[in-house]
Amino acid sequence: MLKTLDLNQIMVIDIETVPQYAHYSDVPQHLQDLWEQKTHYQRSAEQSPEDFYEKAGIMAEFGKIVCVSLGIFYTQDKKQHLRIKSFYGHDELDLLKDFNMLLEKQPASLMFCAHNGKEFDFPYLCRRFLINGLDIPKQLELSGKKPWEVNHIDTMELWKFGDYKHYTSLNLLAAILNVPTPKDDIDGSMVRQVYYEEQNLPRIVTYCQKDVITTAQVLLKLKGVEEISAENITIVT
Structure with a gap:
């Protein structure tokens, strides 16, 4: 499947969320009260609902999206x-409306790619679209589709090779694929602090943009094609 993927039909995405x-x-x-109920079995005996609230950003019911970054492949000068x-x-x-306006200009067959996207990015986006009273974009819609009709690529799932219990960041x-990654001054656990404090x-x-670049390079590596050189990566406003 990967060998025949048309990169020009793929959008690599990553989202950042906070409480x-x-x-x-x-x-x-x-x-x-609802937070206490939802997290009851996730908290340790020593953790209060307030202590655990720093993790609210990863739950779509209690978090919100503050950034959606995307990457589009294209060919120029071969x-x-x-x-x-x-x-x-x-x-x-407003953020989701702007993102949706871009998606409306794209074909329904556009494929999303994210790392752990099927467990986090894709369902989180769908839930937040609905919570904000918006229709789910056609590229994210799963209702009525058979598994092989879903245009979602997950680089973590590709690496699992059917091993459902295996998680790889x-x-x-x-690192193990020798994909060069931009130096990060923060990680996912720090996003809430950077946003609010x-x-x-x-x-x-x-x-977020660095994660999109890394995911795109990992996808190319898994596909068995050459990585994109830094001078051929452009960030547009």
Whole structure:
């Protein structure tokens, strides 16, 4: 399958998410009660619902998207290129509307690619689209589709080779495949802090874009084709 994939029909994506509220004390009481119920079996005996709230960003019911970065492959002068674009902001509704406007110009057959996308990015996006009162983009819609009709590629799933219990981080996969990765000054666990405490959204956007570049390079490696050189990667505003 990978050998025959048309890279020009693939969009590599990554999202960054944070809790909807900066502090647990800001969360409305009825949502605090629901948070306590949802996380009851995930918290250790020593962890209170408030202590555990720093993880709210990874749950679509209690988090929000602050950045969606995407990468599009294209060929120029017989060389593979990658164009990176990001949608980001404090208003999630506006962010998703802008992202959807771009998707409306793309064919329904467009394939999304993300690392751990089937477990996180794709369902998170679908849930947040619905929570914001928006229709799910046709490229993300799964209803009525057979498994082989779903145009989603997951580089972590490709690396599993059918081993459903196996988890490999993007950084680890890139390292063992000798994929050069941009130096990160933050990791996923720091996004909430950078967003709410440092109030540095551009730093998060840069981190998100780096993950898109790394995922794209890993996909090329798994496909058995040459990686894209740095001078052929463009970030557009």
